[in-house]
Amino acid sequence: MAYTTINKSSDHFNTKLYTGNGSTQNITGVGHQVDWTWIKYRTDTEGHGLFDVLRGALYRLQSNSNSTSSSQSGTVTAFGSDGFSLGNNAEVNANNGSYVSWNWKANGAGSSNTDGDITSTVSANTTSGFSIVKYTGNGSASNIGHGLGSALKCIFIKKTSATADWLVGHNSLHPTLAWKYGINLNSSGARHESGSYFADTAPTASVFRVEANDEVNTSGQTYIAYCFAEKQGFSKFGSYTGNGNADNAFIYTGFKPAWIMTKKTVGSGYHWFVFDNKRDGYNNSNKRFEASSTAIEADTSPAGNIDILSNGFKIRTTDGHIADAGEYLYIAFAEAPLVGSNNVPCTAR
Secondary structure (H helix, E strand, C coil): CEECCCCCHHHCEEEEEEECCCCCEEECCCCCCCCEEEEEECCCCCCCEEEECCCCCCEEECCCCCCCCEECCCCEEEECCCCEEECCCHHHHCCCCEEEEEEECCCCCCEEECCCCECEEEEEECCCCEEEEEEECCCCCEEEECCCCCCEEEEEEEECCCCCCCEEEECCCCCCCHHHEEECCCCCCCCEECCCCCCCCCCCCCEEEECCCCCCCCCCCEEEEEEEECEECCEEEEEEEECCCCCCCEEECCEEEEEEEEEECCCCCCCCEEEECCCCCCCCCCCEEECCCCCCCECCCCCCCEEEECCEEEECCCCHHHHCCEEEEEEEEEEEECCCCCCCCCCCC
16 A cells, blocks of 8 residues: 555645526635546436536536536536636536535546557546546557556556447456456446456556556557545545344445445445545535436435444445445545644544
């Protein structure tokens, strides 16, 4: 695991809540340059909107859909040093609509990377371990540069020029053969084994490998990849085992989480759940979204979802999406490290 000098996690990732006005507005107060924003209407079944600087303003992907990257008028019209600008599209800015945006800092417009067989355009934040990678497939087994200088633990890949499922690679998809498997972000299905995604080859400090597969590398098709290396005190990518009880697993991250995503890896019908520390943010009333569906934010019956703690999180429900007996992967980003010089308390609420 790479060590980090991050003392204020919100310099690199932050959740920003806002209210739509049905016109145009600038969303500020994120706390950092926004290079990737993920927006969801909290009380309406609009799809998730994902926007990044390499594809450019207005170009939307949806985590709940296999749709292509397409220009959507009135969505995110510009990226800024402390937020982003919006048009009047109801997906992101309906009058009096309540929205959540999850925001990551990369490194602006990006630059050419020739570390792999395919030249990529990379916007990389080596401090936080996050990069955005844009490339054109060649239809042959190839390495692609990611620019982080540390081995990736997780990667989201989406073909942008045509319809295709999202493909997620994660270091905990399987106990011993993690990179022989993939799992779809826009689906509630299980992991699936295939050597035609990452060639059973773990990413290195400079590249990730893709085979000739439509979801990751078709000749002449364009792709976007969101890449994550683990940074102690800021990010954690791992797994836990559920037990089916309300007194369920405790997951140690080494920091108080600001954002958590979970997915059961075996069995169908289990959605990706997303939690953050801004929507309610009180134990155990932390509301979840389903990244793989358009559902509104919700509690989990019978009682809450999770406790967000100073050093990790604990499952507090019997809901099978996060609590059944079996293996789950998780992704977590920090609100505050256990130890740092920013003097932010790490108490649970």
